[in-house]
Amino acid sequence: MQKTIYISPIMDTFIDSYLKNKNFSNQTHYFLGHFKSATKYRILLKFDLSSLPKNCNIINAKLTLFCIRNDYMEQENTFSIHPITKNWNYKNVNYLNQPKYDKSRKIQTKINCHLWEPISWDITEYAREWLKNPRKNFGIMIKAENEKDKASLLGLCSQRHNNKDWRPKLEITFTIKEKREIYLKPIPKIAIVTPQFFEWDGNRCLFGGGERYLIDLAKLLQKLGYEVDVFQPSIYEEWERIYKGIKIKGIGNPGFHQDFFIRLNKMFYQITKNYDYHIYFNMDVTYPHVFPNSICISHGIWWDSSERQWWRSKLWYSRLFQSINAVDLLVSVDTNTINWLNAVNPNLKCKKVYIPNYVDLETFKPSKTEPINKKYxxxxxxxxxxxxxxxxxxxxxxxxxxxxxxxxxxxxxxxxxxxxxxxxxxxxxxxxxxxxxxxxxxxxxxxxxxxxxxxxxxxxxxxxxxxxxxxxxxxxxxxxxxxxxxxxxxxxxxxxxxxxxxxxxxxxxxxxxxxxxxxxxxxxxxxxxxxxxxxxxxxxxxxxxxxxxxxxxx
Known part of the structure; x- marks a missing residue:
């Protein structure tokens, strides 16, 4: 099985040959190259690969830095990455006490007119060595290949830059050696939480579009081989119903406060920990807890009126963004929601995908014959x-x-x-x-x-x-x-x-x-x-x- 992960550096800084004693570990950027053939800038980075499975095989490891300055775009400059051979501390390292590096080994890339775009190096061979022997992972040094008589200056974003997308990252693609033993895994279970399918007393379904969507999605999940249970609020007492083969459970008071079903969310989090996967059927059931690797569905923006005084308040925004940020994937039925989220909070981590609503064309279709002399x-x-x-x-x-x-x-x-x-x-x-x-x-x-x-x-x-x-x-x-x-x-x-x-x-x-x-x-x-x-x-x-x-x- 092939996977890709993104790793941020655990140590990162740059050093300056002019300000030899100065440490730059608090900067939002790095300088790299040879400024006016006088000042040398070098970047030091270290990545921890302990999150990778020990039995994995690294296929590719790509280091990416985002370039925000290039003083010599008219010429081609070569920059090299060398493995560092001694320990160092990014909080006190400077040009005078910089760690030693292996001059005989280097990975190069050529830069010319790059600006406001990522720059990449393939450091697969280094990453494989670090995974095999973590004790020899002292990090890497990036420097201009020619630091003597050729000017070359780049500005690159550091780990402390405000834009998370521009920070340095190591993209590692790997495979995991699969076990040869054949075994049957239990049917994976999916828990879905929704504000309402039945009315909260459990006696009546409203048969709206949202209710139909839930049943159609649950049926699809069952068809794909999953076991599905639905959880919603209830009043008076907990209850359980079966609707079209779908188990629906009322799990108590919703704890509704300013749009969010807080107690429902907490109860769902407690009682479905043994489920394999989780779907939050609305954005208003995602606060305060969200399971990892979960999906949330947006059925559209509901706060686009002045009906409720708390909509768009500081607390309301905080809850919405906290919960959406914790979701791994947001499926939106319209582009309006995605556009709004991108405009108001472009730094949200969750992935977003547009899957519009649907219609059964075999059930809903024009009449074969038009009525003759229709009166009304x-x-x-x-x-x-x-x-x-x-x-x-x-x-x-x-x-x-x-x-x-x-x-x-x-x-x-x-x-x-x-x-x-x-x-x-x-x-x-x-x-x-x-x-x-x-x-x-x-x-x-x-x-x-x-x-x-x-x-x-x-x-x-x-x-x-x-x-x-x-x-x-x-x-x-x-x-x-x-x-x-x-x-x-x-x-x-x-x-x-x-x-x-x-x-x-x-x-x-x-x-x-x-x-x-x-x-x-x-x-x-x-x-x-x-x-x-x-x-x-x-x-x-x-x-x-x-x-x-x-x-x-x-």
Missing amino acids: IKILYPRRLHPGRGWTVCKNVAVELVNEYDNIIFSFAGRGDKQSEKHMKIFASKHPRIEYTWYEMNEMYKAYKDADIVLIPSLYSEGTSLSLLEGMACGKPIIAGLVGGLTDLIIHGYNGYLIEINKENLKNAIIKLINNPELRKDMGKNARKISEHFSKKIWEERWKKIILQQFPIN
Whole structure:
């Protein structure tokens, strides 16, 4: 099995022939070369290879330094690396007491116009010797090959530079000798923690996009050969449920504080230590503890409104960045989240990958035949009953439109909490041609069957909506909010409209489509074409690649 690791130096500094007695171990940079044919600069580095397996075979060892200054770019200069042969201390070393080095052995690289880019040396032979005999690892000295009559000056970033990506590093690729014994390893176990699948009393599932995503991901993991358990908050008492072959456990009070499920996180950390791998289904369940080699899923930015006063506070930022920084891999369903993280905190260590949401193209597809002499134009809101999803503004627009147009039906198809569902039933009963229903996960395709226009009027807290993708796959024109990951899916005027959601904008966009059946038809065809790039099969292949890399099964 081949692996690659990156090692930082345990000692690093440079020495100066002009300031012979001075130690430079606290500098954020090194100088290297021969300045004006007078001052010599040399770099001293030492790397500890004890983190490598003793039985490994080093294939390649590449030393990389980042160049931020080059005074003689018009000429080619050669720089050599020599093995140091005596002990030294980076805190007190200077030009006068510098350690001895082996002049007969050297690894060279040629530098000319390098600037604001990394410089590399292949020091594989040295690394192999250090691994074989750590006692002979005294580090390396880097110097200009010609220190007598040729000027050459470089500035390079040290271990103390603010930009972590520019610090010196030793990249080692190695293989591990595999044991010949054949044995069967137990099925690897994956623990997933989520803020909610069932309501916290364990009696009801909300059947939203997030819940469907969780089940589809768990099913994929099982198909790949993993055992999967899901953990979520519970109230009153702990409970255990089975949903479509997935075990879901309620493990107690969530300890919610300013967006983060702190007690849930701590309980998950305690009771799943014997699991092989861990997935944090939302970013808000990652604080304060994160398992090594874990995956976190971002379903979109949820703090892009003024709904809660603590959003974007100093404490909130601190918790978010601490937890995300501890995650090994962040899978984001949209580009919006990745762009925001890169802009606000570019030094986050976690790897980021974009895997957009998906749709089952065999289940969600256009009707084979169009209804003849259809009496009504049906406008569908296939979302959870939540203000952030645009539910409230949709209701207001629905009331006005059914009063102004006698040829439309407004359909709300989605679940909410018990109060919201009760309200929606009463609301629909009071307004002719406004209807309310909801579907089980495996029957959601029925909602789109006779719809003519699909609304995804999110105000905030949105990724790449499953409902939007389902509507597109069914060949429906979409009206969507200009928010979150929806901009990854809609090309304004091609497969739908992207608008800033308010009552006037939403109403006007709907009226345009009501009055233009050909536009509805063209947008619907385009929507289906785009949806084919977000198929469930593509999503599964992307996830499969990530899972097998991140969570080795053998």
